[in-house]
Amino acid sequence: MKKYICLVFAVIILLSATACNQKGEFKSDVTCEEILNSILAATECPQEDKIYVKSKGNLDTFGLSLWADGLFQECEELSLLSDYAIFTSAGTTTYEVAVLRANGIEAVPKLNDLIERRKETLSLGDKGMYDPQFNIRMSNSKQETVGEFVIFIVTDDNDAALKAIDQFKE
Amino acid sequence: MKKLFDKIYVTVLCCVLAALSVSIFILPDKSISEKENRALVQRPKVTVEKLFSGEYTSELGNYLADQFPFRDGFVGLKAYFELAQLKGENNGVIYTNSALINRRSIEDVRIEENLKSIEEFANNTSLPVTVAPIPCTVDVFSEYLPKSYPVSIDKALWETIYDASEARRFSLTDLYDSLCSSNAYYHTDHHYTVEGAYIAYKNLGDSLGYTPYDEDYFTKEWVADDFCGTAMRTSGFYLFPKDRIVLYRYSKDTEYTVIADGKSIPLYDFDKLKTTDKYAVFLGGNHARVDITDGSKQREKLLVIRDSFADSIAPFLALHYDLTLIDLRYFTDSVAQLSVKEGIDKVLVLESIEELSTSKNLSYLRMK
Numbered sequence: 001m002k003k004y005i006c007l008v009f010a011v012i013i014l015l016s017a018t019a020c021n022q023k024g025e026f027k028s029d030v031t032c033e034e035i036l037n038s039i040l041a042a043t044e045c046p047q048e049d050k051i052y053v054k055s056k057g058n059l060d061t062f063g064l065s066l067w068a069d070g071l072f073q074e075c076e077e078l079s080l081l082s083d084y085a086i087f088t089s090a091g092t093t094t095y096e097v098a099v100l101r102a103n104g105i106e107a108v109p110k111l112n113d114l115i116e117r118r119k120e121t122l123s124l125g126d127k128g129m130y131d132p133q134f135n136i137r138m139s140n141s142k143q144e145t146v147g148e149f150v151i152f153i154v155t156d157d158n159d160a161a162l163k164a165i166d167q168f169k170e
Numbered sequence: 171m172k173k174l175f176d177k178i179y180v181t182v183l184c185c186v187l188a189a190l191s192v193s194i195f196i197l198p199d200k201s202i203s204e205k206e207n208r209a210l211v212q213r214p215k216v217t218v219e220k221l222f223s224g225e226y227t228s229e230l231g232n233y234l235a236d237q238f239p240f241r242d243g244f245v246g247l248k249a250y251f252e253l254a255q256l257k258g259e260n261n262g263v264i265y266t267n268s269a270l271i272n273r274r275s276i277e278d279v280r281i282e283e284n285l286k287s288i289e290e291f292a293n294n295t296s297l298p299v300t301v302a303p304i305p306c307t308v309d310v311f312s313e314y315l316p317k318s319y320p321v322s323i324d325k326a327l328w329e330t331i332y333d334a335s336e337a338r339r340f341s342l343t344d345l346y347d348s349l350c351s352s353n354a355y356y357h358t359d360h361h362y363t364v365e366g367a368y369i370a371y372k373n374l375g376d377s378l379g380y381t382p383y384d385e386d387y388f389t390k391e392w393v394a395d396d397f398c399g400t401a402m403r404t405s406g407f408y409l410f411p412k413d414r415i416v417l418y419r420y421s422k423d424t425e426y427t428v429i430a431d432g433k434s435i436p437l438y439d440f441d442k443l444k445t446t447d448k449y450a451v452f453l454g455g456n457h458a459r460v461d462i463t464d465g466s467k468q469r470e471k472l473l474v475i476r477d478s479f480a481d482s483i484a485p486f487l488a489l490h491y492d493l494t495l496i497d498l499r500y501f502t503d504s505v506a507q508l509s510v511k512e513g514i515d516k517v518l519v520l521e522s523i524e525e526l527s528t529s530k531n532l533s534y535l536r537m538k
Contacts, residue, residue, distance in 0.1 A: 050503060066502070066537065070530035072287065090503035091458025092431050124530065130456045130500045139211065139232065 025147040032085035032099040042164035043155040050090040080107040094134040096154035111150040211236040249406030263405035266314040269357040270401035284532040291535035299340035299517040359399020371486035380490040388418035430457040452481035458500035462493040470515040498531035
């Protein structure tokens with residue numbers, strides 16, 4: 001009898017551990033723009049500097065290449081984006097938030113590479129001398145992958161940013 | 171006797187190490203390094219997640235490196251140890267009897283691409299564009315460099331710029347001879363002095379179409395004699411004689427309206443003379459965009475695509491134009507659209523030869 005009870009408990013524990021392993025996905029109808037706006041509100045981001053959003057269609061391959069690599073050339077990753085919302089600096093702040101949605105789970109690693117290139121581009125240009133807080137923000141920056149979404153956050157309160165995006169999870 | 175000496179030696183060493191280790195956590199954390207002009211890493215927060223991911227120990231390492239007691243002193247000590255070993259330089263700064271000279275960093279040279287970006291900007295805006303590369307201290311003080319320094323590589327860079335600029339839709343103003351023969355550069359910093367800025371201003375007159383004021387027009391005002399420039403702060407050669415800052419003042423220079431990133435600032439920020447980075451007396455330091463106007467709205471508008479060399483020349487150019495200074499390290503919006511929207515009449519690209527040769531930021535000029 002004791003053995004059967006132990007076996008039942010072991011199965012329950014095993015099933016519980018399996019359930020714990022699932023990461024929350026975003027709801028299917030959430031947009032990158034909604035996620036971006038919630039992050040900017042939660043982190044009390046300074047007024048708009050420059051925002052690229054799919055609803056305005058204001059990012060082309062050259063714009064994406066300038067953002068990611070600081071080079072004026074075609075950026076093939078644009079074709080991998082089904083949705084995007086990027087808040088970046090036009091000169092009054094060094095905050096940065098990017099919410100990218102891949103057009104398939106297989107494209108997610110390439111978007112993560114894109115963010116890595118953006119980090120490298122951001123670290124050039126002495127932005128730490130423009131804003132002394134920039135180096136600290138960059139060292140605390142967060143990069144999250146949630147399903148098809150890749151999110152990059154450079155703010156003064158990245159924990160608040162991560163909490164803000166929880167509301168969009170299933 | 172030897173045993174006693176060993177005991178004393180080990181005891182003293184342990185006490186020093188213990189004192190240094192404890193003092194890191196007792197002494198208040200510094201937020202900014204004035205010597206290095208950057209923010210310092212603060213004490214990281216301990217969380218279970220960070221602890222097990224290894225992120226905490228990594229952050230702790232950065233924190234300890236930045237908050238180490240007497241850090242500036244140890245950096246300086248290391249600099250002079252390097253000299254004692256006849257290395258002649260520290261952290262990329264060459265020590266000479268006349269000046270601390272930043273070694274030229276010319277990896278990833280992209281002169282063609284950058285000049286192409288400037289040309290495309292000129293084509294898109296149909297504005298007259300003047301490009302004025304500024305020599306660096308390694309050009310100006312080349313006669314003091316060690317004989318083993320590869321001077322020919324530096325000279326080749328200038329030849330490349332001259333050749334690549336021929337038959338382009340912009341004009342190149344050559345400031346090399348006038349600035350290099352003047353020696354009007356700081357000895358502990360990479361910038362020219364205000365005298366050097368005046369020489370550049372005088373030589374730009376023909377290209378931009380103004381008659382420069384004579385040097386007699388200005389009143390020289392000595393505002394600092396303890397300026398530790400970037401070369402000194404980077405290298406740690408703190409015993410090198412410090413520089414003087416002399417401003418060229420004139421009656422109108424307090425009457426301009428100066429707006430930097432949306433905020434009103436003075437042309438000269440004299441509070442910065444109380445800090446280590448005294449060069450920030452010019453326009454208060456780094457800004458993405460600075461507008462300088464005299465309020466008359468009757469003058470031509472000059473757009474200056476610049477790096478920090480434009481800070482000290484701005485007061486001279488402001489005598490002739492309403493200025494918009496754009497630093498592409500921080501301003502990443504469309505400069506072409508700005509030029510059209512704000513009725514810019516002329517454009518000056520004023521950057522150091524190194525920035526012009528290696529910077530990726532000039533690509534932003536191609537944004538329409």
